[in-house]
Amino acid sequence: MFEVVSNDKLAPEVHRIVIKAPRVAKARQAGQFVIVRCAEGAERIPLTIADADAAAGTVTLIIQTIGEGTREITALPPGQAIRDVAGPLGQATEIHKWGRVACIGGGVGTAVLYPLAKALADVGNEVTTIIGGRSEPYVILRNELAAFCKDVLVTTEDGSLGVKGLVTNVLKEMMADPLRRPHAVYAVGPVPMMGAVAELTRSEKIPTIVSLNPIMVDGTGMCGGCRVTVGGQIKFACVDGPEFDGHQVDFRELSTRQKAYLPHPCRAIAAAAAKDSK
Numbered sequence: 001m002f003e004v005v006s007n008d009k010l011a012p013e014v015h016r017i018v019i020k021a022p023r024v025a026k027a028r029q030a031g032q033f034v035i036v037r038c039a040e041g042a043e044r045i046p047l048t049i050a051d052a053d054a055a056a057g058t059v060t061l062i063i064q065t066i067g068e069g070t071r072e073i074t075a076l077p078p079g080q081a082i083r084d085v086a087g088p089l090g091q092a093t094e095i096h097k098w099g100r101v102a103c104i105g106g107g108v109g110t111a112v113l114y115p116l117a118k119a120l121a122d123v124g125n126e127v128t129t130i131i132g133g134r135s136e137p138y139v140i141l142r143n144e145l146a147a148f149c150k151d152v153l154v155t156t157e158d159g160s161l162g163v164k165g166l167v168t169n170v171l172k173e174m175m176a177d178p179l180r181r182p183h184a185v186y187a188v189g190p191v192p193m194m195g196a197v198a199e200l201t202r203s204e205k206i207p208t209i210v211s212l213n214p215i216m217v218d219g220t221g222m223c224g225g226c227r228v229t230v231g232g233q234i235k236f237a238c239v240d241g242p243e244f245d246g247h248q249v250d251f252r253e254l255s256t257r258q259k260a261y262l263p264h265p266c267r268a269i270a271a272a273a274a275k276d277s278k
């Protein structure tokens, strides 16, 4: 059992949960994740290790409530426990001394980005983060990132905070300025966002690393759930990733596979019909 030490709300539907997991806290490296099962028979939920404190034996998870599995975890008050925490899983981020790095986070992707940005700054890179959200309450970890980043630039779709528009607009400006042009880009967020970032940097030949979040089941490379095509080869994000060269990822296929798991329109029609008949 893994005790919940604290559970606070960072944004609407986004919780920061600190759990006791001493072995994971000791072994984890930036870019890795855990698979969590709230209780016996519950769904397996892959979650990035946002932060860890080896001395205290704790691990921080930042979780957006999406469906049943994430709702169960975010509802746990301090003192209660999570049944299983398997990990650390996945390959650690390859940290290079690039020079100037742009780290781009969309929505809850900023939680996944945080340990990467920190590890990049720790080896002496000049890190600028560009974080985006629907509106002000959805922009997370601004102050935490500002503690080690040269700049934290914010975009919101409705203009309620920072620059109105998309993270890619700000990246485009950075790339056009010789004094700010990044030597490498890391992007984490919705699949269309990561695809758009990779498209932007491809022609400029700026190395671009993306962290993929396909559906995962076993986390061991056996079930095939997290299959992605990278450079024409089949990879499994749980064991070969989750980070890959963004210029090599087949984003169109990834997007189609993500949508395959969305509730089928027939179910929505049936649900609406059932509601009408009441």
Ligand SMILES: Cc1cc2nc3c(=O)[nH]c(=O)nc-3n(C[C@H](O)[C@H](O)[C@H](O)COP(=O)(O)OP(=O)(O)OC[C@H]3O[C@@H](n4cnc5c(N)ncnc54)[C@H](O)[C@@H]3O)c2cc1C
Pocket (backbone or CB within 6 Å): 033, 043, 044, 045, 046, 047, 048, 049, 062, 063, 064, 065, 066, 067, 068, 069, 070, 071, 108, 111, 112, 212, 213, 214, 215, 216, 242, 258, 261, 262, 263
């Ligand atoms: C390596 C990895 C790291 C992740 N890190 C984090 C993290 O740090 N914080 C966080 O909030 N989330 C993270 N996720 C996403 C998280 O695992 C899913 O949101 C979660 O599994 C949804 O489970 P659920 O039971 O709540 O929803 P479900 O009922 O299973 O699904 C609800 C909806 O979400 C979609 N969905 C399910 N799983 C995923 C997924 N993996 N990616 C995108 N959409 C999905 C389904 O298609 C469905 O429409 C990560 C995913 C991966 C693969």
Ligand code: FES
Pocket (backbone or CB within 6 Å): 215, 216, 217, 218, 219, 220, 221, 222, 223, 224, 225, 226, 227, 236, 237, 238, 239
């Ligand atoms: S989650 Fe099963 S192969 Fe990756």
